[in-house]
Amino acid sequence: MSSARAVVVGASHAGAQLVTSLRQGGWPGEILLVGDEPVLPYQRPPLSKAYLAGKLGLTELALRSEDFYIKQDIKRVAATVEEIDRSAGELVLGTGDRLTYDALALCTGARPRRLRAKGADLDGVYYLRRSSDVEGIREDAIPGRNAVIVGGGYIGLETAASLRALGLHVTVLEAADRVLERVTAPKVSAFFTRVHQSEGVDVRTNALVEALVGDSRVREVVLASGESVVADLVIVGIGIEPTTELAEAAGLVVDDGILIDAHARTSDPTIVAAGDCTSQDMPRYGRRIRLESVPSAVEQAKVAAATICGKDKEIGALPWFWSDQYDLKLKIAGLNTGYDDIVLNGDPLSDRDFTCYYLRGGELLAADCVNRPRDFVTSKRMIAQGDRVDPGALERTVESRGTS
Amino acid sequence: MAVVTFMSYDGDEHEAPLEEGSSLMQVATNNAIPGIDADCGGEAACGPCHVIVDPAWADKVGRSGPEEEEMLSMNPDRQPTSRLSCQVKASESWDGLTVQLPESQW
Ligand SMILES: Cc1cc2nc3c(=O)[nH]c(=O)nc-3n(C[C@H](O)[C@H](O)[C@H](O)COP(=O)(O)OP(=O)(O)OC[C@H]3O[C@@H](n4cnc5c(N)ncnc54)[C@H](O)[C@@H]3O)c2cc1C
Numbered sequence: 001m002s003s004a005r006a007v008v009v010g011a012s013h014a015g016a017q018l019v020t021s022l023r024q025g026g027w028p029g030e031i032l033l034v035g036d037e038p039v040l041p042y043q044r045p046p047l048s049k050a051y052l053a054g055k056l057g058l059t060e061l062a063l064r065s066e067d068f069y070i071k072q073d074i075k076r077v078a079a080t081v082e083e084i085d086r087s088a089g090e091l092v093l094g095t096g097d098r099l100t101y102d103a104l105a106l107c108t109g110a111r112p113r114r115l116r117a118k119g120a121d122l123d124g125v126y127y128l129r130r131s132s133d134v135e136g137i138r139e140d141a142i143p144g145r146n147a148v149i150v151g152g153g154y155i156g157l158e159t160a161a162s163l164r165a166l167g168l169h170v171t172v173l174e175a176a177d178r179v180l181e182r183v184t185a186p187k188v189s190a191f192f193t194r195v196h197q198s199e200g201v202d203v204r205t206n207a208l209v210e211a212l213v214g215d216s217r218v219r220e221v222v223l224a225s226g227e228s229v230v231a232d233l234v235i236v237g238i239g240i241e242p243t244t245e246l247a248e249a250a251g252l253v254v255d256d257g258i259l260i261d262a263h264a265r266t267s268d269p270t271i272v273a274a275g276d277c278t279s280q281d282m283p284r285y286g287r288r289i290r291l292e293s294v295p296s297a298v299e300q301a302k303v304a305a306a307t308i309c310g311k312d313k314e315i316g317a318l319p320w321f322w323s324d325q326y327d328l329k330l331k332i333a334g335l336n337t338g339y340d341d342i343v344l345n346g347d348p349l350s351d352r353d354f355t356c357y358y359l360r361g362g363e364l365l366a367a368d369c370v371n372r373p374r375d376f377v378t379s380k381r382m383i384a385q386g387d388r389v390d391p392g393a394l395e396r397t398v399e400s401r402g403t404s
Numbered sequence: 405m406a407v408v409t410f411m412s413y414d415g416d417e418h419e420a421p422l423e424e425g426s427s428l429m430q431v432a433t434n435n436a437i438p439g440i441d442a443d444c445g446g447e448a449a450c451g452p453c454h455v456i457v458d459p460a461w462a463d464k465v466g467r468s469g470p471e472e473e474e475m476l477s478m479n480p481d482r483q484p485t486s487r488l489s490c491q492v493k494a495s496e497s498w499d500g501l502t503v504q505l506p507e508s509q510w
Pocket residue numbers: 009010011012013014015034035036037044045046047048079080081082107108109110111128129130155243246274275276277292293294295297320321322323324
């Protein structure tokens with residue numbers, strides 16, 4: 001075995017995939033996976049879903065078993081990387097130790113955006129990114145208590161559904177005039193609002209948080225309008241920020257994420273990056289985009305590993321995403337940025353399954369598919385092929401299906 | 405120890421120990437079986453964890469559920485005994501099971 005050593009910083013979806021693909025891709029030397037969370041790399045999506053609702057344990061969350069890393073000769077290192085010394089080809093760890101590398105991959109992910117309001121540091125205020133966050137929330141999530149969720153994005157709404165299942169009273173505070181404002185069409189927002197209301201969630205829009213008030217613990221949330229909402233616990237889900245400090249300090253180009261090219265190379269071509277910490281120019285959308293999703297982290301990690309192994313592979317898969325709330329399985333194919341028209345297949349105001357197609361200049365850009373896995377698979381294919389679509393036909397499939 | 409064999413499209417065989425209660429997808433990923441990708445982590449949402457169960461085993465392993473069926477129905481590699489391996493809970497009584505991987509996962 002050659003002595004060349006590949007080091008991957010950050011042990012989550014991107015990092016775990018990267019080390020796996022490195023081994024499968026034939027990297028001949030050592031592989032080190034350095035991460036600062038004290039558990040086996042695990043799946044994050046269930047944190048706000050099955051794991052929060054208590055339907056899954058931490059061992060079931062693990063992406064791969066302990067045995068896998070041993071058999072694949074991948075060494076897991078529990079440490080925080082403090083610095084990249086590019087000229088020496090070394091990493092400086094929190095312990096002060098130095099680790100040499102021949103190939104380096106950054107998979108440092110993202111962290112929750114902090115709420116800037118008075119009282120945001122009170123006890124009982126949570127963020128949701130790590131399994132340890134959920135353990136804290138679960139201790140506090142006693143049936144009958146009042147939970148206030150700040151932010152009506154996917155994570156906020158999933159958390160609302162899970163906490164309702166646990167028997168809490170739930171209020172969602174959204175600063176914009178509708179939930180999911182950044183990501184969906186108004187009719188899809190209206191759908192999710194309707195469902196959450198019918199499940200007993202108090203959904204408030206145009207609700208700007210002014211302060212969190214309490215003794216040592218949070219007791220209420222005061223809004224800019226002067227209203228206040230009783231709170232035994234508060235969960236903040238107002239977006240994430242990419243973890244780029246290491247890369248920045250090392251002089252790599254960072255623009256709302258560590259900038260990577262189609263081969264997952266950073267501005268230093270000997271260093272690759274993958275996952276939520278990256279941004280990339282996406283020809284399909286004609287702009288620079290930072291994706292926050294497992295499929296993208298996995299895709300970028302596979303490409304990054306190929307690049308390290310000297311293979312020619314480019315990031316190209318269509319972005320997609322999913323969200324589970326109650327009995328609803330939302331699957332999203334593509335990105336809807338820049339859409340100029342929507343076509344609805346089913347009625348979001350009365351049904352529990354429908355598809356919202358997003359079009360630009362007659363071309364299909366994206367589709368939000370609620371409880372419609374078939375539409376999701378077809379849309380993914382049509383979007384990837386750049387198909388022009390006939391809006392009438394998209395709508396008509398609805399009618400024939402409506403009765404089936 | 406009960407063993408499952410994953411056979412790639414070109415006939416390469418990879419064996420893995422069956423672990424009671426794990427999904428076949430987890431068995432595959434924990435044993436680095438090439439050709440099984442689990443981009444959605446077992447949500448029946450992505451597709452490339454597709455396996456074709458040896459017809460002799462199909463009844464034992466069981467048939468696809470409604471959501472899984474919808475995902476599979478759009479797959480050009482679909483066979484009568486196709487399953488999404490993430491939706492199959494493995495049993496240690498399945499020693500000798502063989503599943504085939506479709507061409508698109510080659
Ligand atoms: C509650 C929740 C629900 C979600 N639901 C979905 C969903 O349904 N579908 C979907 O596609 N996506 C979902 N996501 C997003 C998805 O989890 C992320 O896209 C994914 O985790 C990105 O993986 P990553 O490896 O790039 O980064 P991360 O998962 O953020 O991991 C980065 C890791 O690197 C570590 N790290 C950072 N810096 C250092 C350092 N200097 N030294 C050592 N270690 C370091 C971090 O501690 C962390 O463990 C969800 C996220 C959350 C939080």
